[in-house]
Amino acid sequence: MNKIDRRVIxxxxAIKKAILELMTEKNFDSITIRDISERANVNRGTIYLHYLDKYDLLDKIIEEHINNLRELCHNASEMTFQEGNYVWFEYFAEHHLFFSTMLNTKSAAHFRSRFLDLVVEEYRVEVDTTKGTNQGLGDEVVLQFMGSAVVGTVEWWFKNGMPVPPRVIAEQTGILLDRNF
Known part of the structure; x- marks a missing residue:
């Protein structure tokens, strides 16, 4: 494996942070490569060396976080919902700029959709509509309902300045998930 030069990293x-900061200030469509390069203190060519355009840059940032969340899910497969949620909410808090930008700006609908898809995909193995509280309901309805509840709760948490610590929100959402799965 080739080791990536620290300067490249x-x-x-800096480029990723710059675009996220700019997205908190103005609409994504208004952001230019020049804006990003000035904010990141790099040449425009440096951006094009790593990304095709600003859309590719944003897609790669989203993909990175979706993959990290997926990996956290796989590592937490033996945990309760509360424990698994704690891992996620700690990650959300650690990457506050990204998640608050993606969930609080109008130009971030693509991320919300990808995040919902990930949550639904990860909960799919938990759905059992043959017994319990969800007996007789459609799998997809239950998955969309629970996925939307989780995504909506995360959005609320960021929009309100993370009013409760990650452990508390993880415990409370974990209890709600345990009741319904």
Whole structure:
């Protein structure tokens, strides 16, 4: 495996941070590569060295976080919903700029959709509509309902400035998930 030069890593992180900061200030469509390069303190060519355009940049950032969340799910497969939620909410808090930007700006509908797809995909193995509280309901209805509840709760948490610590929100959402799965 080739080791990536620290300067490359530093440039990529500055570029990612720059676009997220700019998205909190103005609409994504108004952001230019020049805006990003100035904010990141890199040449425009450096951005094009790593990304095709601003859409590719945003897609790669979203993909990185979706993959990280998926990996956290796989590592938490033996945990309760509360424990697994705690891992997620800690990750959300650690990456506050990304998630608050993606869930609080009008230009972030694509991320919300991808996040909902991930939640539904990860909960699919938990759905059993042959018994219990969800008996007789459609699998897809239950999945969309629970997925939307989780995504909506995460949105609420960020929009309100993370009013409760990650552990508390994880415990409370975990209890609600345990009641319904």
């Amino acid at each position: 530093k440039s990529r992180e």
